[in-house]
Amino acid sequence: MSRIRKALIWMNLALAVLVIAAGACRIRVNHLVNAESMNIKKTSGIKEVALTFDDGPSPECTKDLLEGLKERNVKATFFVIGEKAEAYPDLIKKIQDDGHIIGNHSYTHVNLGILSKKDACEQIRKTNDVIYQITGEYPQFLRSPFGSTQKNLDCQMNMIEVLWDVDPRDWEVQNKEKVVNKVMTDVKDGDIILLHDGYDSSMLAAFEIIDRLQAQGYEFVTVDKLIFELP
Numbered sequence: 001m002s003r004i005r006k007a008l009i010w011m012n013l014a015l016a017v018l019v020i021a022a023g024a025c026r027i028r029v030n031h032l033v034n035a036e037s038m039n040i041k042k043t044s045g046i047k048e049v050a051l052t053f054d055d056g057p058s059p060e061c062t063k064d065l066l067e068g069l070k071e072r073n074v075k076a077t078f079f080v081i082g083e084k085a086e087a088y089p090d091l092i093k094k095i096q097d098d099g100h101i102i103g104n105h106s107y108t109h110v111n112l113g114i115l116s117k118k119d120a121c122e123q124i125r126k127t128n129d130v131i132y133q134i135t136g137e138y139p140q141f142l143r144s145p146f147g148s149t150q151k152n153l154d155c156q157m158n159m160i161e162v163l164w165d166v167d168p169r170d171w172e173v174q175n176k177e178k179v180v181n182k183v184m185t186d187v188k189d190g191d192i193i194l195l196h197d198g199y200d201s202s203m204l205a206a207f208e209i210i211d212r213l214q215a216q217g218y219e220f221v222t223v224d225k226l227i228f229e230l231p
């Protein structure tokens, strides 16, 4: 086990202890997570992957996507944009009601890495507030647009940053077959798959990926299940 992996386990354990100890207090967490930190925590032997959908909610696609996920009994994680959440609160509520996880993807989809610390925190805080007003829950997870964040960003918010392992660049190719093939080639146990819920091709690709991976014995879980599954 690499030193980085060991460090990540201890960071997760320390986080769990801090969250319990902190109670209502807000603590700083600046923690990047991907599959490298997850595989070692898996104990079940069951192959697991997490589907994540960024940049929504989308008035064109999210409803149909939710329908297809429900039919397949799959829970996913949606990293939503604050201003879109504000515009389509019913979709956010439906994502929550269907049992998916809602994460923060900034308020206007900006590169947090090049903003002032104050403005970057404002993007995150504003989105958290919008999601809270709709769902009654603050999101625990953050995915910075473009995976771009900045060192030592201390927004005094208790959040975990989640990256990804498999990226078929679905927003760029907008082709179901290409997206499916890329994911099926690259995916392995414990991976986080990055898709976007604003494209029909991505939605149809997601359904085919689910059907094919389920046939191979994979289970689809939300990112929290992978991150907090301790040995």
Ligand SMILES: [Zn+2]
Pocket (backbone or CB within 6 Å): 054, 055, 105, 109, 145, 146
């Ligand atoms: Zn994005």
